[in-house]
Amino acid sequence: AQKVTQAQTEISVVEKEDVTLDCVYETRDTTYYLFWYKQPPSGELVFLIRRNSFDEQNEISGRYSWNFQKSTSSFNFTITASQVVDSAVYFCALSEKGNFNKFYFGSGTKLNVKP
Amino acid sequence: GAVVSQHPSRVICKSGTSVKIECRSLDFQATTMFWYRQFPKKSLMLMATSNEGSKATYEQGVEKDKFLINHASLTLSTLTVTSAHPEDSSFYICSAREGGQENSPLHFGNGTRLTVT
Numbered sequence: 001a002q003k004v005t006q007a008q009t010e011i012s013v014v015e016k017e018d019v020t021l022d023c024v025y026e027t028r029d030t031t032y033y034l035f036w037y038k039q040p041p042s043g044e045l046v047f048l049i050r051r052n053s054f055d056e057q058n059e060i061s062g063r064y065s066w067n068f069q070k071s072t073s074s075f076n077f078t079i080t081a082s083q084v085v086d087s088a089v090y091f092c093a094l095s096e097k098g099n100f101n102k103f104y105f106g107s108g109t110k111l112n113v114k115p
Numbered sequence: 116g117a118v119v120s121q122h123p124s125r126v127i128c129k130s131g132t133s134v135k136i137e138c139r140s141l142d143f144q145a146t147t148m149f150w151y152r153q154f155p156k157k158s159l160m161l162m163a164t165s166n167e168g169s170k171a172t173y174e175q176g177v178e179k180d181k182f183l184i185n186h187a188s189l190t191l192s193t194l195t196v197t198s199a200h201p202e203d204s205s206f207y208i209c210s211a212r213e214g215g216q217e218n219s220p221l222h223f224g225n226g227t228r229l230t231v232t
Contacts, residue, residue, distance in 0.1 A: 100217035
């Protein structure tokens with residue numbers, strides 16, 4: 001079974017629209033870590049945020065915000081007032097305390113922001 | 116922030132030849148590095164975990180004799196694709212974690228796009 005599911009394969013929005021990228025995870029570990037990465041067309045994966053399972057506080061960083069909901073095993077990512085530069089593939093990832101060197105990546109969501 | 120450098124960024128080689136890809140951690144030491152492969156429009160697939168001073172750990176289905184990994188120092192890991200074939204064409208990305216904390220994020224290199232003709 002998929003440990004990390006990103007059901008949205010591709011999303012297209014017009015600049016300045018808000019967009020939410022969904023991430024649902026599955027784990028039996030009580031301690032785990034969640035991450036979001038951005039992969040622009042150049043190919044490099046850029047680390048965006050980390051969330052520990054024991055810290056359910058949501059976070060906002062500029063136009064980016066993350067909503068961690070343990071009850072629904074979700075870690076969604078919202079971009080407010082999207083810009084063309086936000087166009088990229090976004091990956092959600094999970095690692096577990098029991099084997100923290102193993103990262104489980106979702107299949108990615110391609111975000112197209114049109115001017 | 117942590118920087119991981121990967122070289123070359125792009126390589127084209129002929130079938131049967133070998134290609135070496137280097138991965139360096141520039142501002143931190145990495146006893147462990149990770150090699151991923153990404154097919155077009157697909158997610159990342161962990162190939163192997165590179166361990167400084169010892170043998171790499173390969174994921175199931177990855178041929179260790181095909182993909183040779185050497186982690187010679189705390190800042191350098193290399194992946195050699197031996198006797199390359201067109202099906203080895205792919206995007207290869209290395210990564211490393213800064214610090215020993217179990218929740219440290221992976222930092223990725225720029226990736227190497229390998230084309231085997």
